[in-house]
Amino acid sequence: MRAEALPQLTARAVILAIVLAVILAAANTYLGLFAGMTIASAIPAAVVSMAVLRALGGGTILENNIVQTGASAGSSIASGVIFTIPALIILGYWTEFKYSWVLAIAGLGGLLGVLFSVPLRRSLIVDQGLAFPEGKAAAEVLKTGENPAQGVKILAGAALLGGFMKLAAASGLRLISDTAAGAVWLGKGIAYAGTNLSPALLGVGYIVGLNIGIVVLAGGVIGWNIAIPLYSMFAESNPDLLAAITGACGAIGTGDAECAAGVIWSREVRYLGVGAMLVGGVWTLISLRKSLFSGIRTGLAVARAGANANIAHTERDLPMKAILIGLVLFTLPLLALYQAIVGNWGVSVPMTIIMIVAGFLFVSVSAYMAGLVGSSNNPVSGITIATILFSAGVLVVLLGPDAEIGPVAAIMIGAVVCCAACIGGDNLQDLKCGYIVGATPWKQQVMLAIGAISSALVMAPVLNLLAQAYGIGVPTESHPNPLLAPQANLMASVARGMFGGDLPWNTIGIGAAIGAAIIALDSWLKARGSSFRVPVLACAIGIYLPIELMVPIFLGGLLAHFVERRAHVGNDEEARDKVHRMGMLFAAGLITGEALMGIFIAIPIVVAESADVLALPPSMQLGKWLGLVMLAVVAWLLYRSATKARPEH
Template identity: 35%
Template structure:
């Protein structure tokens, strides 16, 4: 059949649909990110929407749906650039968000992230055993939908998979709606003082994060648990003793974590990331050599398999050179008319080289992080912190002695700009390799996915500036002069702006970063010892995640990892043969994928309702909780109900999925 030999993949209708989904999800993610510092992955919801919309078209199939989710996937990651854009308002460099500079910061960094991650595909995706939880989840969703449509030998199992993903989606959607009504608490928290020390724990009641935990596996989960215990069982209590304050236990513990402990683990994360880069040097070099060899074979007339065709090195080189032009123009715009003007040419050259070289290293680190924990849960903001530290450090050492302290405001702005480009590379490289893993599993053409993601980056970059202007005028941003009580918190932007100012201003607490660096070395030594003695792994990056990511987020991920391991152990014990055990395991993965799908879709709806309430389009009693059925006085009951209902639902879902597989 012609349709089978040449399936539809990169189509006009797919590009339009993917672009529309990207625009909607980018807008929702911007608001959520500025409000809470979190984003949700748009890959799986986009895949589900695409399958539903394109199903009536006979020529549509899994490859076209994969392109749609690839384009849309940039929404969740590119939105992380709001970690940087508000900082220019906070330091007074901008009075509003200008469209074209903001667009080019997002687009040039994002497309550079796509380009830099292309040579990494062979080493970090094809030749790696990293789990890529969201990439695998998206592939399972796409394959389940495709198999039920086509029939054949795998149709029966595919129908079971589709039942699992739909059931998981419905369950998590209902739970998310109940959380939105406040009948179930969004988090369960407990904090207390122990003498002069204060500590505690928060658990987010999010089945999407629970599902992500199932997908990342026990090893990464245990490493994160190690970091969580070190942060909240050791560092926070000790720091609260050393820095006492007359605050409630929860406020004191969270304040110390935000301003002290998180900096320590950010430094540990930086050291772990650099170590990861060293370990990846050989496989990454191998991937580049493999890519060059493939290009040589292509030039010699050999036709590569469709599933091995990346964008050529000629295109990669041309795009890199082309992208350095707007980067240089923006750097010029930030320097012109400031005390930095006498050094404009060397600063432009240095800035371009910094972005080009640092971006390449960051792409490799982010690819590894995406494979380990997923793009949604990767602490990309830590790489923004590293970028600010590196750029601000170099500028303060090399430029400030020549131009004096009057150049500090311009130096801060320039360091943030350069960090913004690096962050763009980080976020999209993080996403691209996740998408390429999905593509590998469904038989996609890599170069078409890479083109699709570039389209998604451009679409998202067009949306980010006007949405930020709208939100800025409606609410304002914390840390900006004149911000009112309803200002969006923008937690990462506040942290990054503060860090850049303290670094160049000479007020940064180096003891925290030094302690964190030593801690990172300790993580590396522990992992090396375990690997050599007992063939076990506690990835240093994952340990650092445990202390750096907010406790509510990381705790539910860890619970999901442990629960997923117990589910798979149960499958191995009860199955009649290895094939049946593998089926039960796959149903668990698909069920976990469904948990991510349902909640992500509901989060889009809730974000829209919240934005409508806050802008006055929706008249409700509490604009922060537009669907609320109860008030804050129901909080204790809400926490109790959340624990019983959500974890009870997980238990029932696991039992149902296991029975489904064991009876087939």
């Protein structure tokens, strides 16, 4: 049967894609708020699709491709939302996530991302032939199609492990701790070390690899083992910082060292990460400018020529006329939303124009970066920071530097652009997969739009559930250890700082200098042809987040390195691919299981209005040592599950 005649956009494929998109959106929402990272979900979605459709009587490779296309929209929409929209809670503009507004921002932003990315397909996938690693990996999974039941078994087993550890941790049974960390005074300096006990972070590290794991841990070392000791030793020269430390933690040198490290990180060090991210976002645009504009011009030219009905089905994108109509239809509701916020057409119209221009520009950047480093490493947060900075600069002129609504308006622009950029990068990954397996592009583009809307429908309820159970971004008396929402906190800080807020600009400037030094180092490594690279935004997120989150990510990357070394013994390429696939599935299962359990745990907490509702008696709470043992067992099982897929020679 010719590929064109194979079923693709079937009812069962669409329904399965929607179900998986919703599940993956919820899971990535929790993971992103917790750790500041989300993962591409095409491979686990492809495996589940093959198993489910086989159980229903068999599915074609193109049906399975449609399922993974729609399902992967869940992680993309989750990324776009959690990077920005919680900032409206942090800014105090909302007290809860408003359903209709979240749906409009996420859904319309996602649809714009699909439309903006259509003209880029031929340039980036066909002409330039960018790698799009997750797309290629998903295509290999679909092409082999061997024993999907085994893949589902690994995925489900790992999910149970991840879910059990989350249930046993501090937000559930409290059998184990969330972290194993500690700090001591060295004179007036602080020595801090520790690790989070999350299997999801171990899985994230396995997926992103050792290079990224080393870089994010290096960022954590810069922040926690270099900057914090320096700020502590010279705290007496900063009266505000000294007062904050002594008031909360006791005297320098004799008080609670771990508490003091947390205060210094919160008040000063995380803004080093802000500065590094700002520089990284600008550098991303500068470094891609030639390829970006070339790709846009080529893509638009091909899209205009797409009216030729004789082109192969594998080259048929959504027609340009439909794209232009869609842009108008999806933009008008956003214009109305912006007008409802600022109440001034002279401001809401420029906001909409900025959103459209920045959306198209940054979807192109996101798509290009996804082609180079993959969706999981795509620096969308840097793109969004650049959008918010530019938007805030224009709004300062239009509204005045003291406008209270200014930061909110800037976040609203950034939120739509962020959702569009996330979907844009994901769209090109899926289209790369489709290009390899012989799919019809316009059918994938329609499925991605359906997946984006389906995911957007559940975002507000999931966010409200997590906010009520754990708190988001800002510690309160009822939620002293909230989900950090690092990117949203960053966006809120930047937007507020542009409108007269109290940002430590000196610290941000130092962070920008650190970012510039990292860029220089990476450029030197590139010139030498080194396989090891130092992406500035990965290092910046390491500086910005607590180091205990970076340690398991590094350990997961190290584990992936050992697995790859074991897999490359011998010349059996098929066996190596299987090892890689099984390890990725196990890692994805850990992430999905922990994230979904985090959502399930939130339900009784919210219903009972008590964070202790599931907690065991104190005598049964065994703390960090059992947690370390359990994490070590999970790591061994991940290694074993991957390496046993390689036949012994």
